[in-house]
Amino acid sequence: MKRAAQLVRRFAFEEWGGTENVVWNSSRHLLPHGFVSEILATRACSSSGDEFREGIQIRRFPYFYPYFPLNSEKKLALDKKGGNPFCFALRRALLEEDFALFHVHAGGRIAQFAREAALRRKKPYLLSFHGGCFDVPASEMTKMLSPLRHTFPYGGIVDRLLGWKADVIADASAILCVGANEVPEFRKRYPGKRIEYLPNGVDPDVFRKKSPLDLRAELHIPADRRIVLCVSRIDYQKNQKQLLQVADAARSRGEKLHLLMIGPPTAPGYCAELLADARAMGLDSFLTVIPGLPPACELMRTAYQQSDVFVLPSVHEPFGIVVLEAWSAGIPVIASSVGGLRFLVEDGKNGLLCPPEDTGAYLAALERLKEASFRSALIDGASRSVEAYSWSRIAARLANLYEELIRSC
Numbered sequence: 353m354k355r356a357a358q359l360v361r362r363f364a365f366e367e368w369g370g371t372e373n374v375v376w377n378s379s380r381h382l383l384p385h386g387f388v389s390e391i392l393a394t395r396a397c398s399s400s401g402d403e404f405r406e407g408i409q410i411r412r413f414p415y416f417y418p419y420f421p422l423n424s425e426k427k428l429a430l431d432k433k434g435g436n437p438f439c440f441a442l443r444r445a446l447l448e449e450d451f452a453l454f455h456v457h458a459g460g461r462i463a464q465f466a467r468e469a470a471l472r473r474k475k476p477y478l479l480s481f482h483g484g485c486f487d488v489p490a491s492e493m494t495k496m497l498s499p500l501r502h503t504f505p506y507g508g509i510v511d512r513l514l515g516w517k518a519d520v521i522a523d524a525s526a527i528l529c530v531g532a533n534e535v536p537e538f539r540k541r542y543p544g545k546r547i548e549y550l551p552n553g554v555d556p557d558v559f560r561k562k563s564p565l566d567l568r569a570e571l572h573i574p575a576d577r578r579i580v581l582c583v584s585r586i587d588y589q590k591n592q593k594q595l596l597q598v599a600d601a602a603r604s605r606g607e608k609l610h611l612l613m614i615g616p617p618t619a620p621g622y623c624a625e626l627l628a629d630a631r632a633m634g635l636d637s638f639l640t641v642i643p644g645l646p647p648a649c650e651l652m653r654t655a656y657q658q659s660d661v662f663v664l665p666s667v668h669e670p671f672g673i674v675v676l677e678a679w680s681a682g683i684p685v686i687a688s689s690v691g692g693l694r695f696l697v698e699d700g701k702n703g704l705l706c707p708p709e710d711t712g713a714y715l716a717a718l719e720r721l722k723e724a725s726f727r728s729a730l731i732d733g734a735s736r737s738v739e740a741y742s743w744s745r746i747a748a749r750l751a752n753l754y755e756e757l758i759r760s761c
Contacts, residue, residue, distance in 0.1 A: 353388045354452040356754065359442075359466055361458040362431065363391050363410060364398035365646050367616045369585055370673045371482040373647065374530070374552050375457055379408050381553075381747030387754060389455075392446075394439050396431040415439040418507025419500055426499040432618040433587070434496035436460035438507065443468070451475065452758055456520075457482060461507075464516040467523055476525035476757035480550075484670040486537045487691055492589055492668055495619070521545070525757045531670040531692030548753065551696070552673040553746035556738055558648065559656055559680035567658035570651065571640050577610035580718075581659035581683070583652070583674045584666070586617040586626065586641070591688070591708055593626055594665040598714045600633050605715075609638065614655060616644035656681035661721055667708045669693050675703070676741050679734035684727055686717045702733040 358375050379389035389408060394415035403410040415437040417430055438461060446469035454466040454477035463479060470477035511517055521527060526546040529535050538547045573579060584590040592613055599609040617623035630636045645652045662678035664687045671692040678685050687693045688708035697703040706713035721727050
């Protein structure tokens with residue numbers, strides 16, 4: 353068995369997101385291909401120390417952010433999104449331990465640690481960009497970095513002294529894009545570099561297994577309401593407030609939509625605004641927010657199977673792994689026409705696409721799904737599409753790439 357280091361900024365089952373999903377499931381499915389992964393992360397957002405689950409070793413290291421002053425609230429905001437930590441114990445493990453290759457699922461200093469170890473030990477390293485690289489809106493970057501206002505960044509001095517300002521993309525053995533939309537830009541900027549489109553995956557049978565729970569009874573949702581599900585981090589990127597506009601407009605037409613939002617709040621201020629807006633609009637009794645569920649949770653599968661429609665209104669989305677989960681569960685999907693979603697969802701065939709801020713477009717899409725034959729055709733198309741994204745297929749492609757990189761190094 354070859355030992356692969358999976359490097360991620362944070363890895364917490366209680367704060368489950370798309371990156372954690374990919375790292376965990378690809379690691380599990382790499383085992384039959386002769387690769388035993390170790391997940392190496394900081395202790396951010398996790399109450400657990402090291403763990404061993406399903407043949408996968410998870411190691412978490414102490415860390416800090418090089419800013420002064422930095423209170424606990426700002427530190428938590430960086431933990432949840434956008435933090436660039438120092439983690440010297442992780443760096444030491446990479447330099448001293450024998451890994452066949454390094455797969456980096458983070459940027460910043462963690463990527464620099466991997467580059468340093470790979471070059472020193474003459475091993476390959478590859479980078480996956482789960483949050484996008486070139487198409488992140490400037491407004492999102494501004495919000496992500498807002499906790500650093502009025503702080504002094506002293507980390508740059510150390511970075512320069514230790515050579516951690518190198519272009520990690522230029523020296524990488526390969527670049528993996530989860531969104532097909534970013535492949536052309538990478539190839540333009542890094543000609544001759546190995547750039548691969550490797551989408552995220554899903555275990556369809558996990559979401560097809562019939563749930564014994566009754567969603568409406570569990571969450572006390574009246575029978576006369578149409579359940580609109582959104583599974584994603586509660587965050588300005590995911591744009592859940594747009595769904596309040598949709599529900600309000602639907603109410604003016606006499607239709608009752610119940611919004612079910614499941615996901616950890618990675619922008620606590622945005623979550624507070626969402627709840628306040630719902631109260632101000634008189635929609636608080638038509639909104640259920642569940643701040644995150646662990647993977648393979650029964651209630652999560654129930655929500656996918658028994659909601660009426662799944663909507664992902666993101667303003668920026670590199671891929672959209674939750675779309676695969678919704679497809680697997682047999683629920684029709686409406687998604688915003690941005691980023692990787694434009695390549696994943698074929699409008700009118702396996703889902704519907706809408707401009708992210710167009711309330712009227714979402715209402716029209718919801719209206720189209722009332723037609724039973726169209727709804728059924730969309731679900732059938734999604735069921736066929738999702739088979740190409742099974743984790744077993746994705747992991748086989750990844751294992752082949754690992755083997756090629758190891759042989760060529």
